Amino acid sequence: MSTPRNPRSRVPGRSTLAAALAVLLLLGGSSAVQADDLDDRRAAAERQQAAKEKERESLEAELEHTDSQLADAVLELDQVEGRLPVAEAELAVAEAELQRAEREAAILAQRLADAQLEEAQVTQLLQDGSGKVDAARDDIAQMAREEFRGSGSASTLGLVTGAQSTEEFIDGYSVSSSAARIRARTLAELQDAEATARNLQARLTAIREVVTELKRLADENVESKEAAKQAAVERKAEIERLIAEQQRLKARIERRKDAALESMQANEQELSSIESDLKSIIRKQQARDERLAQQRQEEQGSSGGSSGGGGSSSGGGGGGTMTFLSYPTANPFVTSSYGMRFHPVLNYSRLHAGTDFRAYCGTPILAAADGTVLYARTLAGLGNQVLIDHGYTSSGTSVMTSSNHLTSFAVSSGQRVSRGQLIGYSGTTGTSTACHLHFELYINGSTVDPMTWL
Numbered sequence: 001m002s003t004p005r006n007p008r009s010r011v012p013g014r015s016t017l018a019a020a021l022a023v024l025l026l027l028g029g030s031s032a033v034q035a036d037d038l039d040d041r042r043a044a045a046e047r048q049q050a051a052k053e054k055e056r057e058s059l060e061a062e063l064e065h066t067d068s069q070l071a072d073a074v075l076e077l078d079q080v081e082g083r084l085p086v087a088e089a090e091l092a093v094a095e096a097e098l099q100r101a102e103r104e105a106a107i108l109a110q111r112l113a114d115a116q117l118e119e120a121q122v123t124q125l126l127q128d129g130s131g132k133v134d135a136a137r138d139d140i141a142q143m144a145r146e147e148f149r150g151s152g153s154a155s156t157l158g159l160v161t162g163a164q165s166t167e168e169f170i171d172g173y174s175v176s177s178s179a180a181r182i183r184a185r186t187l188a189e190l191q192d193a194e195a196t197a198r199n200l201q202a203r204l205t206a207i208r209e210v211v212t213e214l215k216r217l218a219d220e221n222v223e224s225k226e227a228a229k230q231a232a233v234e235r236k237a238e239i240e241r242l243i244a245e246q247q248r249l250k251a252r253i254e255r256r257k258d259a260a261l262e263s264m265q266a267n268e269q270e271l272s273s274i275e276s277d278l279k280s281i282i283r284k285q286q287a288r289d290e291r292l293a294q295q296r297q298e299e300q301g302s303s304g305g306s307s308g309g310g311g312s313s314s315g316g317g318g319g320g321t322m323t324f325l326s327y328p329t330a331n332p333f334v335t336s337s338y339g340m341r342f343h344p345v346l347n348y349s350r351l352h353a354g355t356d357f358r359a360y361c362g363t364p365i366l367a368a369a370d371g372t373v374l375y376a377r378t379l380a381g382l383g384n385q386v387l388i389d390h391g392y393t394s395s396g397t398s399v400m401t402s403s404n405h406l407t408s409f410a411v412s413s414g415q416r417v418s419r420g421q422l423i424g425y426s427g428t429t430g431t432s433t434a435c436h437l438h439f440e441l442y443i444n445g446s447t448v449d450p451m452t453w454l
Helices: 014-027 031-064 068-151 155-159 166-172 178-304
Strands: 335-337 340-341 349-352 356-357 365-367 372-377 381-394 398-406 423-425 437-445 446-448
Touching: 031 068, 031 340, 068 178, 166 398, 178 349, 178 398, 178 446, 335 398, 381 423, 398 423
Parallel strands: none
Antiparallel strands: 335 356, 340 349, 356 437, 365 423, 372 381, 381 398, 398 437, 437 446
């Protein structure tokens, strides 16, 4: 029986390499849409966390003059709740990567098994085909020897050695004879067997390349899967820790609410006490000024001189020339303005009696105008305070300033200071949540918005 002239039709799995490459491409792109969605989710969570961090300064300002333990718990909770969505998004990414790696591992394992099976099949076909090639060559050699002995023609020998084609061989012999047809069929079988062997060998080489590549990818997948698994484990542990911390802080906040309300009331009493004290000082200054003015009038009257007028001029030394104040820091940046402030936890509105300036720990704090230091002291709420009496304006307005939460003093009570002189360094003493300057302005003993004078 003759062998079909299309050797390629007998080679199984001809598209092994192309199929393997296609699988690899699918492995790389099958989860692209899901990965994009998860990346978007993580990016959104990170933006929310960044926004929380940016708003932290405002939160610190809202918590100022609050019970320190409550403020610390609220700030910690804010950090935890900012991190939690990011950790959850990172967990989703890690779990998706682990699932992708597991799917890839299954596909690679199946593809490797298929390739190895195909390799074994092609190897067996090569072994089976090698016997057919050898037998066909033996038949041709035998025919060549017989023809050569019978006719002495070199055509058969030339055909065997490859010098002549099948057509030339057939032309040289009578195809009408049975012997010629047998010879032609035997030669065709040899050519088919050799072509099939070449194709199978090329195919075997390609399959082995695919097997090698699949094994390499499988090794990489093992590493990728382990890394994804570890990332998922770490994120799960972090989320569990964050949730536990969130619950602990919420409970702590609840426990500190009463103490915080008491602290805020104490701070308000402290501010009221300061205002009462300053108004008392102003009254004494005014009474003294009136006595002095009356004495001068009496002296001038007894000597027959004309009255030169009195007026309020006692106090720190701003006198009638002061119309504005200098900024208390070299690079002023307002972080919280004067006015009513709503507490985010206690649902309580109270007056923020000054302007907060950004002043990192140890920033030099300067006198806003000439004057006399009334107090360089430590209070419960305001911490280390330098309160300066700047005297009176030409209209008789008393002007005093207070710099608070200082970490240390550079002046002492009763000391005269000049505009721009160093009076201390910023800090976070008292009921403060972070280093900054809380700057207050007292006009006639009551707080007003400092920005109206700066």
